[in-house]
Amino acid sequence: MTKIKLALCQMNVIDDKEANLKKATSMITDSANKNADFIVLPEMFNCPYSNDKFIEYGENEDESITLKAISELASENNVYILAGSIPEYENDNLYNTSYLFDRTGSVIAKHRKMHLFDIDVKDKISFKESDVLTAGDNVTVAETEFGKVGIGICYDVRFPELARLMVEDGALILFYPGAFNMTTGPAHWELLFRSRSLDNQAFCIGVAPALNMDASYHSYGHSIVTNPWGEVISQADEKEDIIFCEIDLSEIKKVREELPLLKNKRKDLYEVRLL
Template identity: 45%
Template sequence: MSETATDAVHPRFVKKPIFYSKGFKIALIQMSVGPDKTKNVAKAVTEIHKAKECGAHIVALPECFNSPYGTKYFDEYAEEVPSGVTCRALSRAAAEAGVCVVGGTVPERCGDKLYNTCTVWDGTGKLLAQHRKMHLFDIDIPNKITFKESEVLSPGNQLTTFEYNGVKIGIGICYDLRFPEMAHLMSKQGCSMLIYPGAFNTTTGPKHWELLARSRATDQQLWVALVSPARDTTAGYVAWGHSLLVDPWGSVLGALDETEGTLVHDVDLTVVEEVRSQIPIRVQRRTDLYDTIQKC
């Protein structure tokens, strides 16, 4: 278990006794996911309420928290958004706890298409945002892992940001993390934080999970949170775990190991402007020579 997890008040929680004049407290829930959707959703709801007890204002769940991760599961576990049973449970939990819930991802059915979709709910249970994974996870590493989400899923076509209590936050899902252009556009739209529910595997996780989080935080000068399922070595797809929070300086301020747990930490928004004013790359970009633009 990581050093940050050992100083938890509760053995399943990581909590830092720091309070900021401008910011909020976030909880990243790294939960185990099994084949029983009802149990998975009930577990998520329970952890949302526990996070509220620790003072969290925003609670984030992992990718595919209500379903095993795998192309053979997406059709079976898919439901409509926002009318499906999982969305209704998240809406109710957000309202009862009075917190913003970044609902990891669920397999979404829309007509004859399936998406990997993150929903965001405010403290009254209202749907704030819906992000469909834009970059599908299609990779082939010989003798390691081959996976093609595109065999079953369709890609989303829109960037997704939302505002909660005056804070603008961008959403990406797992493989989206590898595309700095997407992060840059969300930063340009005024985001102070990017949250990525994700399930990197045990091949790419140790190589790139933390590296990419620190890269996005550093190149966009904002907070980055990655939220993974806990590792299950008996599953068909084994997640890396290691949910973490990175500040705009690129420092990892909190991290879990591969087991179940919740990382609770304060997000100091003053650090965003501190970094951007001291290292003003946002106004030093040579847009006369290059630029990143949004097409739709």
């Protein structure tokens, strides 16, 4: 199968886990009813984006009500679901973690955000995830019926080395659930997704929460799909919505034959590799 119908669930996340799960359930069910193959939720879809809420909403994987609900939805609707990310506890560490479920409801991949969002843009925004979160240290590529897909989370998209490692491991689609803000979003969100697609001649998918002005952190929204030529083929605005987009993986082979960037790398001079 080369064609995939994606559903990007740009949901409005509030300070109520039960309500967030109900909203995610509604959007997933609606997406499945409209024949989506692969449904994607935003970063921290069950939790407000703030360090104190990460601690409060954190769940242990084995006892997670959030993951149990998403697993059941994937199985009941016979769809793949990338469960954006949630705050995940393991022992004394708290991670920003994304889970990929297959059509049977089984977890087939798990990515812990590798690059923590520690920034200070003068007079605009300051945030330091490392105050409460621990960074992951694994590159995440999963095998699906469509081929391999890579998973990063938000700030991970800014690091081209990670995208290249995933593509060199065979990833055809790079998923980045994210929550850029109203400072970095207008400046960099679209540019970064187009760049990662162009650099790697792959599809890139970004799914964000909707803008909620009542929250302490204002998400830019603008969930996006970019193609191997570096073009935007679908993009939301800031409001809550489900964006449906069909992609054709055969475009990757065509673009890579016409403009063989990956073949033309100077492997005799440089490489990107894990230490």
